[in-house]
Amino acid sequence: MSLSRLSGKISVMEKAKPSLDEVFFPRGVAVVGVSPSGGGSFATGVTLSLKEAGFPAIYPVNPKYTELFGLPCYPSVRSIPGVVDHVVVSIPAESALALLDDCAAKGVKSVHFFTAGFSESGYEDRAELERAMLSKAKAGGFRIIGPNCIGLFVPRSRLVNSMGVPLEPGPVAFISQSGGHAQNLPFYGGQRGLRFSKSVSYGNALDVDECELLEYLLRDPDTEIIGAYIEGVKDGRHFLRVLEEVASHKPVAIYKGGTTEAGLRAAHGHTASLTSSVAVFEALCRQTGTIQVDDADELVDVLVALNFVRPLPQGTGVAVVGAGGGPSVSASDEMEKVGLSVPRLSPEVQSELKKYLPLAGSIFNNPVDTPNLASPEAMLAALRVVGRVPDIHMVVYHMGFHPISRWGGGRFSSADFLKSATDALRQAHEETGTPILLALNPATDLNGINDFLAVQEVFVGAGFPVFHSLRQAARAMARVVAWNQKLGH
């Protein structure tokens, strides 16, 4: 199934701006504020990340050095001999205006300020400084990303801002007012199989803002699914119009930071955001068909669901399969609390299950709990049986990596077991046409995490949606099913 069913004619938006392509696909990047001792600094991290990613033209800028990290280092942006389209800045705010003159002289296309301490500080002179920066950018014909953010991650152009993120391009775009979320989401999403067209951290949104980014992503052929972390918007009416248009063509999931009084205050101090009330934001999501989520983990979960659950379930019925009475009870509670259903299996279906599963220590009526499911044969048999039940719209298979699950002697992470298990999951999925989701519960000890990572890698590699708890699977699927049903698919 492709999410392109959402596609259709894109209506003309007001005051279409020049494309951000020039921002996302720079030919050369200057990094201002790199120093050899800055092992933990952003500028150094970006320089090394760009090198590792194989970005072709990286220019460190620092008047004190002629070479840094094996690269020629320049005293200023304008002294760089090659083409510089994008400039990454990590120098004190006080030097921002002089730097922008330097950038204008060089004819750059965009300047990203990691530097913070602008309007979000609450000082009027810092807000004024921001306005002066914007004037210089407009006069100089270039764009500003930020300030107070970690900027751009564009796998297709090898423009990266950290290590450990997936360099293979993919259909997910993420925009974020928080630098932390902008870095963590591609990292953790990447572990769970998400691949990105762009991830943009835009901080104070002085110039490029959420509306312009969303409009771009709507038209971006590389982007199919959109996630966002937003603390506040400048123009609520405009945002509503943009979101309405974008969400009617591509699925959009938003985590709104600052939903309480203290949260709003923190958001103002973080990115100078003037946010509207939660109720207004919720109404806006409902009206536009946007999926609203409650935190950063849930945003990853919903993106994973949109990207990997095939077909998207047409109803709320869940079969829960896996080992453990406690988890089975919890699973039922978690599913029903968020509005999914765990339909009782008919006596006929239960009899069928009993052919394959042992009586002792098992539950058959849904959840299906059996100690023997670690055997791929029993797993396949159970998944086949429940996947064919008409009021089951999705199957969640859960595995714990807690000590109790390791009585099996680490069998979970053995290559043979994982191959058979993957084959079983694939076969059951193909034969029944019912989506299979995996809830892998990571432990917080070294043995557990090693097993967990090995299993996750294989299942993600096989194209299955992986969640980190039954609760997380439940919450994400409740959101996606509600969204899907509302769209009338």
Added chain:
Amino acid sequence: MSLSRLSGKISVMEKAKPSLDEVFFPRGVAVVGVSPSGGGSFATGVTLSLKEAGFPAIYPVNPKYTELFGLPCYPSVRSIPGVVDHVVVSIPAESALALLDDCAAKGVKSVHFFTAGFSESGYEDRAELERAMLSKAKAGGFRIIGPNCIGLFVPRSRLVNSMGVPLEPGPVAFISQSGGHAQNLPFYGGQRGLRFSKSVSYGNALDVDECELLEYLLRDPDTEIIGAYIEGVKDGRHFLRVLEEVASHKPVAIYKGGTTEAGLRAAHGHTASLTSSVAVFEALCRQTGTIQVDDADELVDVLVALNFVRPLPQGTGVAVVGAGGGPSVSASDEMEKVGLSVPRLSPEVQSELKKYLPLAGSIFNNPVDTPNLASPEAMLAALRVVGRVPDIHMVVYHMGFHPISRWGGGRFSSADFLKSATDALRQAHEETGTPILLALNPATDLNGINDFLAVQEVFVGAGFPVFHSLRQAARAMARVVAWNQKLGH
């Protein structure tokens, strides 16, 4: 502060039973159903765990062998030459009655059935079998734990049922109808510093049930704090009376499994529990001053809070301190959502903070977000300032182990940093008298988990309460503060 302030005269309960001491402190243990090939079996796991824990008299029973795992193996319980007080059973349900005759002949004090497939299977003949087992136990003068559970963990008597759990005794008791929770809670609680008097998995509660266990724990001098996972109770009125008495002397936190229709059904299939409605259970917790939690993780969190937060906060005011704008916004939202407050710091306090913290990239008005808090000096200064503010009742210091937090080059897990940080936390705690909680956000990658575990070990070792996210800290503290305020402390 000691929780003994809850102590007082314990009123006489009806039909006081003989103490369970004989069950918890056996002189010899037989394990029935061990086999050399059973690498993943419960009986083998228990035998090896007892050996590793140094339990003095372990007797494997299997007529096919004369020695197993370096221990003499016996054909039956009655053929064991030494004293056998406790018997662990993992053989098919069909052999249960014959085994109990064997146990009666030997004069044992208690029999724990790991074996499942009894009343919880839904078959009448299996329920009848259970009743026959109970008759045999009563006639034989011994007790039954379970069936369908993992039994007893009593560090003081070295009676263990798994590996990796803390063998040092401590003040926390846990009773659980789920074997999974009974094994995971001591393991994960142990990592976070909890030490146990007893952890009892009692499954179908055929003989020893939640009421008897709670009555025992009330009088148990080794137990100060009680946690429970309960799916259902047999006699609601009796349970109410017992809980009222117990909870008025020692703090009790309960996770009720089966709070939805599907969850109730699963609970019935899991431990044959006939559970009452959620509303009834909630009312019962309110009435008795019991802390009710929503899941197994939250149960650990509340036990950690009860065990380590000193003093228990007298109000809801939280200061949140740590690095990251996104986390600061989320923290504020999470705290206020659950009923805690994040009071704005006065201009005077903010000015004081600005002496120690940089302007750029910081938020001062609470949460206190600053990129430099990884420096122990700045950390101490900030904790001192906020800890002295009158409407701040607790300080939550948060650290992420996400990739972005590792720009510092793994500094978090260096021994020097950790020592200075621990000293700073201790000093701030002593000087201000305000409790300090740590929210350490584990990553799900190997580098992150390694850093996380190193940091957790040091802070736990220093006696600080450690939570695994700001949300978890918020939820647990909201519960504990409400409980504490209700008790009028």
